[in-house]
Amino acid sequence: MPSEYQGKVVLVTGGSYGIGRAAAIGFARRGAKVVIADIDVKRGEETLHRVKDAGGDAIFVKTDVSSEADVEALVNKAVWTYGKLDCAFNNAGIHKQFVSIVDFTAKDWDEMINVNLKSVWLCMKYEIRQMLKQGKGSIVNTSSAAGLVGAPSNPAYPASKHGVVGITKSTALEFARKGIRVNCVCPGPTRTGMNEELTATNPEIVKAMDQKVPMGRIGEPEEVAAAAIFLCSDEASYITGHALPVDGGIVAD
Numbered sequence: 001m002p003s004e005y006q007g008k009v010v011l012v013t014g015g016s017y018g019i020g021r022a023a024a025i026g027f028a029r030r031g032a033k034v035v036i037a038d039i040d041v042k043r044g045e046e047t048l049h050r051v052k053d054a055g056g057d058a059i060f061v062k063t064d065v066s067s068e069a070d071v072e073a074l075v076n077k078a079v080w081t082y083g084k085l086d087c088a089f090n091n092a093g094i095h096k097q098f099v100s101i102v103d104f105t106a107k108d109w110d111e112m113i114n115v116n117l118k119s120v121w122l123c124m125k126y127e128i129r130q131m132l133k134q135g136k137g138s139i140v141n142t143s144s145a146a147g148l149v150g151a152p153s154n155p156a157y158p159a160s161k162h163g164v165v166g167i168t169k170s171t172a173l174e175f176a177r178k179g180i181r182v183n184c185v186c187p188g189p190t191r192t193g194m195n196e197e198l199t200a201t202n203p204e205i206v207k208a209m210d211q212k213v214p215m216g217r218i219g220e221p222e223e224v225a226a227a228a229i230f231l232c233s234d235e236a237s238y239i240t241g242h243a244l245p246v247d248g249g250i251v252a253d
């Protein structure tokens, strides 16, 4: 079994399902101790069982990533349990289907910005405080192809995801000489909970998504997780401030 993460402690938000679940299992398979954080307890416990079944060591911490008190408690719990924090994959997020900018509500705007963008700031705030004490750390945030180019969506989703790219780059610069690397992944359409209902009930949408992607298919959560696992690892030791598309070629088009 590969052991590049042996002895390392990795925190994954949005770890109950989708890309986060694939990442939690992937980090554990490579030897990491994994702190799985999510608002969904049922699926979080399922992920925990899968990690343990694969021989991994992990805990689940119920967390609303848009709450500062929850995020501070999460990082404290990680350090209390495993003694340190080496890497973090700040990945939790929500999406709402297309709504025109003229119909979108302030309530939906606030919710999406809080869960997708404010959360990334809050997570990095407490993770970096801990990493500074250790003199080393690496962070990967989840943006989106819609964080690099415009996309038919609702106004808050691409705004939040462009924001994730911005905070990733500026935080990378702030801590570049302090041993902390910060990058983000920018997935294209990926087969996860976010679009499961839509794709399960509407094969035409799957066909349309597949056609939009230059590689001709939507991505699997493990393919996005693999990019995050690489960027977090020491193999990526000279990479910081990078926004990596994992999108079958969409943003190259």
Ligand SMILES: NC(=O)c1ccc[n+]([C@@H]2O[C@H](COP(=O)([O-])OP(=O)(O)OC[C@H]3O[C@@H](n4cnc5c(N)ncnc54)[C@H](O)[C@@H]3O)[C@@H](O)[C@H]2O)c1
Binding pocket: 013, 014, 015, 016, 017, 018, 019, 020, 037, 038, 039, 040, 043, 063, 064, 065, 066, 091, 092, 093, 094, 095, 115, 142, 143, 144, 145, 186, 187, 188, 189, 190, 191, 192, 193, 194, 195, 221
């Ligand atoms: N699936 C795609 O097509 C796609 C494309 C681009 C970017 N992304 C991004 O990937 C990330 C992961 O999403 P996914 O595709 O795996 O979807 P998913 O719905 O399968 O997983 C998202 C997870 O985040 C959790 N979550 C939601 N709100 C939360 C909160 N307030 N606090 C804590 N956890 C919360 C959910 O419970 C869920 O487990 C998101 O940031 C999403 O925007 C996904």
